[in-house]
Amino acid sequence: QEGAARYGVGAGASHLISGHFAPHDTMERELAAWIAPCPSARALLFSTGYLANLAIVTALVGRGDAVFADKLNHACLNDAALLSRADFVRYAHADLKALEQRLASSGAKRKLIATDAVFSMDGDIAALGSLLELAEKYDAWLVVDDAHGFGVLGEESAAGPGNSGRGTLAQLGLVSERIVHMATLGKAAGVAGAFVAAHESVIETLIQTARSYIFTTAAPPMLSCALAASLALIRDEPERRVHLFALIDRWRAAAATLPWRALPSMTAIQPLILGANADALNISDALWKRDIWVPAIRPPTVPRGSARLRITFSASHTIDDVDRLAEALADVAQ
Template structure:
């Protein structure tokens, strides 16, 4: 295979990805090759990844259960701590049942592959996550994509009782939210199933951090399938699918990445459980995050870059050209700020952007310093 030629093409186009050498991430700071940076690239929206309660829960569970689940869930991998976590998440979100996965990518792939057959149709927002898009392409179902948040286009595509509609709570590269009132109405009118990927809304939005549906006033039972991750606002890793007991029982038997994978390590499940309890009582942290978002948006209005329409912790600044985006990101890094430069194929061509993510752990001074650095970097390109 001509690997080098493919990589050379990507590098010439300014699109090659490099694995960064990170020594340590500690709250809103990270250390790389001995240098400390302010971190505006992670998804630790509430700053919980370093919470003492999560660290203690991990250590205690390791003493009680060991460090590995040692088998798949359907063999001997599903232990008491996993059951306790599933019950807690189901009660929190108001769904009948929940099952755990190692990652959101794995959960999305498993769901689509297990649920849809050749006779089904899958409708997806064009900006859905890569895990959803790829699973749709691999599925035998017919996949139709509708323009981002374009409910009129989706309504024209829908056929009654034909399959599954999927959209996101908060879109990971744009930071805006799905239109869940319209989505739930269209699903009900067409008698199709509806799924939310709320990886970036869970913990941050809604009452007790229940996510985008709660934020928008949509009852949990209006959406048939709930997917969320534990690696963003909850500060750990892993994911879940929630829904009816019948759905979860079906997936226990047909979701191949669940059936044939070793289960989450018990200490990880314990840390997630501790995070769930913290998030439900984290109104103060959510208020702090909203204050940082408002501060950044007000300051970014004066930058020579276009701030995209987002009210969430994901605040993208549109640059356009890939090379210019990388130049600004590199200049920010030289000034001590770690900001993600997002380029095709993750986003469409000519829409490269700085994906700035904010956390309750950031201070007012951190935001002000970033705004000053952004002004200088953007003016120099």
């Protein structure tokens, strides 16, 4: 409310015209200092994660270059690769051997490896350490979309039991000037927008050349005011993540008793594979009638024959919520 009262509800222009306000600058500095995927890191705010990924890929590579992407990456990374006009090389999910073969045989001038950190439909975590080793070996950028890790994962917190919430890279202890880190601010942070954190030279390249940054209206400055409060909660209250992981453990124990396959995810995304599209829709509808909202995910979002319930937990859920979901699914299964 204070941000809206002082700055209004819109930025009014792009960042490079007159839409960059003090709250934007403060938030970028705060994110750069806190996330810091490398020394001399800066951060840059975007209106959405989609625009952020478009900016990164199209600014760093083009014709004569190559993008190497996991087949289960989010669609915006795929779209970014296509728009960049670089060669678009996809490798089977998590198949590092196949990726290395493609990197080794590539004659591209510049190479970029793009990956989700936490895969949005399976909930598994990319082998980021191994990907960084390949990036170093083959002189490539490593672009990491941490939409589902930021605010949820991280190294052990100094603020108390639990992790820091700084994201997947921090949890794995990875720091490199090759890393370009993107995370969204509308999931764990609960507001809207996204940011890119990378070496200052990368950020300056985005500011000067990324069309999806230059030619779009900046996010409302009041959102950066709200994000300041949100980041304080993420940083200072690791007990929220302790609670979240207790919910995940509770669910996984319950899911083992159900007749469907729960994917081996240890993140907030807990897919339950049902197989047939009709089964996913029918069970999702049955849960809805019990006042439980779990979306059904079907092809082409996921491979044919792997329709699923995409169960996602948050720190706002309770143990009773998990138990009620498990009981409802057990009833539906009978």
